[in-house]
Amino acid sequence: EIVLTQSPGTLSLSPGERATLSCRASQSVSSSLTWYQQKPGQAPRLLIYGASTRATGIPDRFSGSGSGTDFTLAISRLEPEDFAVYYCQQYGTSPRTFGQGTKVEMK
Amino acid sequence: EVQVLDSGGGLVEPGRSLRLSCRASGFTFDDYAVSWFRQSPEKGLEWLGFMTSKASGGTTEYAASVKGRFTILRDDSKSIAHLQMGSLKTEDTGLYYCTRGHTVIAYWGQGTLVTVSS
Numbered sequence: 001e002i003v004l005t006q007s008p009g010t011l012s013l014s015p016g017e018r019a020t021l022s023c024r025a026s027q028s029v030s031s032s033l034t035w036y037q038q039k040p041g042q043a044p045r046l047l048i049y050g051a052s053t054r055a056t057g058i059p060d061r062f063s064g065s066g067s068g069t070d071f072t073l074a075i076s077r078l079e080p081e082d083f084a085v086y087y088c089q090q091y092g093t094s095p096r097t098f099g100q101g102t103k104v105e106m107k
Numbered sequence: 108e109v110q111v112l113d114s115g116g117g118l119v120e121p122g123r124s125l126r127l128s129c130r131a132s133g134f135t136f137d138d139y140a141v142s143w144f145r146q147s148p149e150k151g152l153e154w155l156g157f158m159t160s161k162a163s164g165g166t167t168e169y170a171a172s173v174k175g176r177f178t179i180l181r182d183d184s185k186s187i188a189h190l191q192m193g194s195l196k197t198e199d200t201g202l203y204y205c206t207r208g209h210t211v212i213a214y215w216g217q218g219t220l221v222t223v224s225s
Contacts, residue, residue, distance in 0.1 A: 032210070034211060034212070043204060043215035043216065043217060043218060044152070044212075044215060046211070046212060046213045049211040050211075055213060056213070087151075087152055089152070091209075091210045091211065091212075094154075094168045095154055095170050095171065096142075096154035097154065098151060098152040098153070098154070100151055101151060101152075
């Protein structure tokens, strides 16, 4: 099973600041990685797939990069609605696995 | 508009069975795989399994934690899928999501809560 480790666990930032979230895989997943955003009481929302492709309707302040075992989600300028929990997930092999999440909270 | 609607959750005793349903609309259900996930504070987001479209062989895969206890079913004529859960354990408690697809998941149901407790 591929283990995904996200860091940091919590990121305390102010609106307008840049957020950088990391996801590391225990073995290569090539580019088969997605990023999701989840807010309380809501289902996960797809942000990025294929490690770097924004999903439909996702603002360009969100960007993904990386391949193999090291991946990054960047939010260039945080908007109030971006404060949430972010998960990475690999879909290259079964079992599909998720990271434990990074909470982006308002400072 | 693509919609996925989960239902069927509730309180169930350990060892019993429960069937969740997933009704889809706004797209050609036959063309897509269906996946199930769950979320709990203890385990976070967890993939449970998927069934591909019949055109892709109707292949199923399951997580080790549910293999042999859970079965994914689909009725393309009604655009509905089910998660048949058996031999339920307390650790199966969580919010269960049905989704469209089995790789990049853009559409999720709203979740249905399953509580396994005596």
